[in-house]
Amino acid sequence: MVKTWCNLTLKSIKSVFIFDSEGKKLLSKYYYPIEPKDAQKLEKNLFDKTRRTNSDIILFDNLVVVYKPVVDLFIYVVGGLDENEIMLVGVLNCFIDACSNLLKNQMEKRSLMDNLDTVLLVLDETIDDGTTNIYQILSVKKFQLMKKIDYKSQITALKFINKDELLVGSGPFLLKINIHTHETKQLKIFEMARILKIKHSKYTVVSGQKSLAILLDFNIIHSFEIDDWIIDFEFGNEIAILTAHNNLQIRDWNGNLISEKKNDSRCMLYSGCVYNNSCFSGTIFNQIIWNEKAFIGHEGVLFSVEYKDGYILSTSDDRTVRLWNVETGDCVVFHGHLGRVWKAIFYNEYVVSISEDASCRVWNRKGDLLTVWEGHGSRNVWSVDVIDGIVATGGGDGGIRLWNLEELKQNRIDDDSQVETIELPNVPKSFGFTKNLEIVDELGNFYSYKDGLKKTFTDSEFKGHSHIVTVNENTIAFNNGLILFQNRKFKLQTETKILQIFGFEFGNDLIIFVSKEKEILCFRINEYIELVGVLSPAVHFQVFEMKYDGKIVVCGSKKGALCCYEFEIQATRKLEIQEYMQIQEFEKPAPIEPCLIARHIHGSDAVTNILLERIGEKYQISTVGRDGLFNSFLFYKSDAKTNLELAVGYTLETIHKTRITKGWLEQIVKVGSTIFLAGFFNARFFIFNQSKNCEMFSVNCNAKRIWKLKIHDELLNHLEFAYFKHKHINYVQKLSDTNFPDMNLVEPYHSLETRACKFVDGLIVSGGEDSILTFHSYKNSLKRVLWCKKHEASIRCLDYQNGLLFTGGSQQELYCWKLDIQNLTCIQIAQALKSDTEARIMDLTVHGDCVVTANSDAFIRLYKFNRGFDLLFETDYHHKCVQKTRLVQHGGLYLYSAATDGKIVKWRVTDKLEFVTEYKVHQSGVKAMDVKVIDNEICVASGGDDNLVSLIIGETIYSGNYHGSSVTGIHLEKGRMISVGIDQRLVEYKINNGIEFVSRTFVDVADISDMDVSGNNIVVVGHGIQLFEQ
Amino acid sequence: MGKSSKDKRDIYYRLAKEQGYRARSAYKLLQINQEFDLFTGVKNIVDLCAAPGSWSQVLSKEFKDKDCKIVAVDLQEMAPLEGVICIQGDITKESTANEIIKHFDKADLVICDGAPDVTGLHDMDEYIQAQLLLAAFNITSHVLKRGGTFLAKIFRGKDMSLLVAQMNTFFKEVYICKPRSSRDSSIESFILCRDYSPPEDYRPTFIDPLLDYKYTTEYVLAPFVACGDINDYDADQTYPTEEGYKFIEPIQPPINPPYKSFLDKRRN
Ligand SMILES: C[S@@+](CC[C@H](N)C(=O)[O-])C[C@H]1O[C@@H](n2cnc3c(N)ncnc32)[C@H](O)[C@@H]1O
Secondary structure (H helix, E strand, O other), rough: OOOOOOOOOOOOOOEEEEEOOOOEEEEEEEEEOOOHHHHHHHHHHHHHHHHHHOEEEEEEOOOOEEEHHHHEEEEEEEEOOOHHHHHHHHHHHHHHHHHHHOOOOOOHHHHHHHHHHHHHHHHHHHOOOOEEEEHHHHOOOHHHOOOEEEEEEEEEEEEEEEOOEEEEEEOOOOEEOOOOOOOOEEEOOOOOOOOOEEEEEEOOOEOOOOEEEEOOOOOEEEEOOOOOOOEEEEEHHHOOEOOOEEEEEEEEEOOOEEEEOOOOOOOEEEEEEEOOOOOEEEEEEOOOEOOOEEEEOOOOOOEEEEEEEHHHHHHOOOOOOEEOOOOOOOEEEEEOOOOOOEEEEEHHHHEEEOOOOOOOEEOOOOOOOEEEEEOOOOOOEEEEEEEOOOEEEEEEEOEEEEEEOOOOOHHHHHHHHOOOEEEOOOOOEEEEEEOEEEEEEEOOOEEEEEOOOEEEOOHHHHHHOOOEEEOOOOEEEEEEEEEEOEEHHHHHHHHHHEEEEEEEEEEEEEEEEEEOOOOOEEEOOEEEEEEEEEEEOOOOOOOEEEEEOOOOOEEEEOOEEEEEEEOOOOOOOOOOOOEEEOOOOOOOOOEEEEEEEEEEEEEEOOOOEEEEEEEOOOOOOOOOOOOOOOEEEEEEOOOOOOOOOOOOOOEEEEEEEEEEEEEEEEEEEEEEEEEEEEEEEEOOOEEEEEOOOEEEEEOOOOOOEEEEEEEEEOOOOEEEEEEEEEEEEEEEEEOOOOOOOEEEEEEOOOOOOEEEEEEOOOOOEEEEEOOOEEEEOOOOHHHHHEEEEOOOOEEEEEEEEEEEEEEEEEHHOOOEEEEEOOEEEEEEEEEEEOOOOOEEEEEEEEEEOEEEEEOOOOOEEEEEEEEOEEEEEOOOOOOEEEEEEEEEEOOOOEEEEOOOOEEEEEEEOOOEEEEEEEEEEEOOEEEEEEEEEEOOOEEEEEEEOOOOEEEEOOOOEEEEEEEEEEHHHHHHHHEEEEEEEOEEEEEEEOOOOEEEEEEEEEOOEEEEEEEEEEEEEEEEEEEEEEEEOO | OOOOOHHHHHHHHHHHHHHOOOHHHHHHHHHHHHHHHHOOOOOOEEOOOOOOOOHHHHHHHOOOOOOEEEEEEEEOOOOOOEEEEEOOOOOOOOHHHHHHHOOOOOOEEEEEEOOOOOOOHHHHHHHHHHHHHHHHHHHHHHHEEEEEEEEEEEEEOHHHHHHHHHHHHOEEEEEEEEEOOOOOOOOOOEEEEEEEEEOOOOOOOOOOOOOOOOOOOOOOOEEEEOOOOOOOOOOOOOOOOOOOOOOOOOOOOOOOOOOHHHHHHHHO
């Protein structure tokens, strides 16, 4: 910056202009009276003249003009003849410096236009009535706009460049992501428009709303805006654009209109496609119009139209996809989607469609549904593209997933030709996977199967009904009281039958639990065998499943119960293993009693499988059951009272419950960090990826009872599945292309609107309509690090204090969570009682042990929090839906509350609320409020549904209109205020005996509902999230 | 959640059913009228995007037995109403506009409560909404007499200031109003334009209908007016249902929703 000019004062600047490169005036400011006509003439002459000369100072019409081209702008400062031109150049340079600083070095038309109001302010600050002190220009730093750091929202366009790189439209940003390395480049394409279409050949062409940009090698080479919404375009030497008013415009690359054809049927389009300069237009009157022809059949608005090789593919509000033969007009209707269908595309013999119902479906051209891919939260898949059998989908949740179309046949086994039948001379009875498939038949013949059948041995004592249990590479067989392990046989002495054996490997030891009617015996097998413990079963508890980790035994019952034992193996008398031995049971240790029993965790259906994991001092127990639920619990030492049937020194806490299927869940398999759930629905066996929330594999097999599964890897590239059918073992192996990239290309954000956000100790926590509490780290970029589901309905508000997070929402849900940032855990620890009004908790605030909620049933509720919520006091003083509450300490605790009538009420907080005073601030609802003590005075900033921001200091109310729509977020600090609103503007103010406008920044998040500020960071949420730095 | 849950959450939905209105929207018109006195001295009215017809019901009650003409238009079929001429058509289409114009020499009031089925893509929804408003305005520019009033639904999103700027060039007074019966949480509002005074040289035409503005640099803000009495029911409030309260079925469910076949198919 030019510092040497500091003390020079100019006296007679006449005017300042900015033109674009075509001579269009963008800004002008005159410091003397001039007729508009004369001004226009002057500007035109000036531009014409300066365009032709090369010098940057000219004398013109008794004026001294200095100017400078900057990118696509021409900037002029005009002074009187007596003015020193060097000083004018100084003003010009300073002004350019200041602007370019303000525009973050993007001194170009687009960013200038978006920030014109602030540029004008800079101008006003620097030149006052034609008089200026250059020193002032240098101090424009305070005008810095907010810098956009990261953004996550709906993914509205996808396009593969090649089989490694994917172009992504996320708001106004274009991303280029390598689907293998996840390396990502980002480029801002539009100022305000969201990218809705991407096409790619040598050039990339991107459109959104009325804007279009042409890129080469990920650099914008042309961009322009037209006068109508762009529905579709076709790109060649010229660009053919179909607009929402059903016109076909031909433009050159600079956006100049070459010709325009107004289609006869002049009505609004939601969708359409241009093909060889003719249009297939999808009207809101449910028809597709092409030339003179109309394709009629849809019962709702059309959301997409594609054309290829004589066929039209269309999707609609009526939940169908339709495939039309252009020639004959014949139509195939695809039924299956449960919501509006946004788009469908052709790919080889397939049709791939995406919908509001959050699914992507693949069909053949006859309309048969081949698969359903779900994994974008609860609503909306917005974009899709395919290349080389890889399908990419972009969701309303901001996530991008990849799906393997080639695997379709491999992942969905319908046909016996895909299944091998293992031919055995006799009827097999049981089997299990080691490296091979181990089989025992009705005659006691043992086989090993791998690429072929091998008979290993025969033991006639294992005739009849034998069982095989495999533990990694070990095989255990049992039959009544007889156990076979590594060619050794043990006979348990008692008569009672063995019901089940569970085995676990610990180093060189194999621990087996033998479950019998009255007891569970535990043996250690190594070079020797020893009876190391006896567990006594709980009453009415038939053990169906068991897990052991060396310290804790967890059993699941046939009737939905869970039972835990504390059990560590003690050394006992070892028995040398002989080839065939009787095990005496008289030296039995004393039976161990359960330490915890929880009934009905799966209703009264069987607990079919358990996953036991240690997390620090605690255990996480995950279970699946025949009620189709997947549950997770924390199990830890605690003396707290519980309402469990039995809990001695331990407690069990539900973390989450999810219904995965209407059928049965049978198995949990954890590979790496991925959890797979296997189960049956109707006649199908399926594997569901819990971590990714989607079905991965299924077999039409009708064999619920006897089956075994072995999953080899996290991506499910290799798996084996054997099942019993018609007295034979059927075997399915899936061995797939291991080069397919990770499915979760981009982590999702919330799948529905976010309602509340807050910075908490280095993370951003947010909650919204999808009822999932989500945590993001935000260093350089937003990254989801944790999410928890507990709320049944939407989350609307949250507050944080000393490791405790409070959340509230619809259906009167109010929770307290313990947040541990180090270990990244967030555990719900308390819940408030609901009243029966079904009211929504609109806001909450916490201070010390005091929690106050604002409720839609007009009540303010005051709770004391001490490991639980105690309702101390409630009042319906407002008589309207209460929208905001804030507690503040200032010589006593005070509460401010605000409601839909625009009033803000101040209360003194004791063990109840005492009315102090009220202010009528807004015409209608108060949608944002912040309360701070500044200069020893309580200040209340608020934003209203009436578009106003206001500030109460003492008894004075200041207010101003700076937003075009409701103000939904506000932040107050010393000397400064920031607000955001539905108009997608972030406005910054100076507080100085009132509110003073400083800057306005466009926010790319729609439907903004909350904002939080922490140090230099600002986070704004709504339909997505955006992070700014100031 | 049972059926009555919506009744608790939405007092105006409940009121509408109790008072025989086809939709809760009726209260929005009533409350705006309360603030701006829309109906005095008015004879000819166009109700655009009128189905299921609660605004028309309000008009039909208000102007009962008076010498006046009410024309209601909607894409959807609308159940007949006394004293109201119903036209089924797309208001963005020229033929529909012509049909409306046929009925009038000049109208005193044009109201439009049109809204697309929102998709959830905000820009798209806002755009379609703006287009409906402009289509309504194009019809208005053909039928509204000088000094007349135009009331239309608007989404208060990022481009609202453009529409305000545009309406400012045709009307002397432009307000953004929000009836208390419209939920605080919804982005809908109404733009009320009074004293129609198009530029002298303005010729309404369908050949080149008014398109929405390009982004201008102006950030035009219109005055905001909350409509309805402060003591009216609060649309955002949860009201308890009284003892013995009975659930009432909606008065006039949609006649032909786009997903009708879909529903039929699912039922079987
Ligand atoms: C919110 S409803 C109107 C409610 C109405 N004012 C009442 O009180 O019952 C919106 C209506 O706009 C209609 N609509 C949407 N787009 C339209 C179009 N292009 N032409 C005509 N009507 C349209 C819809 O069919 C829908 O019935």
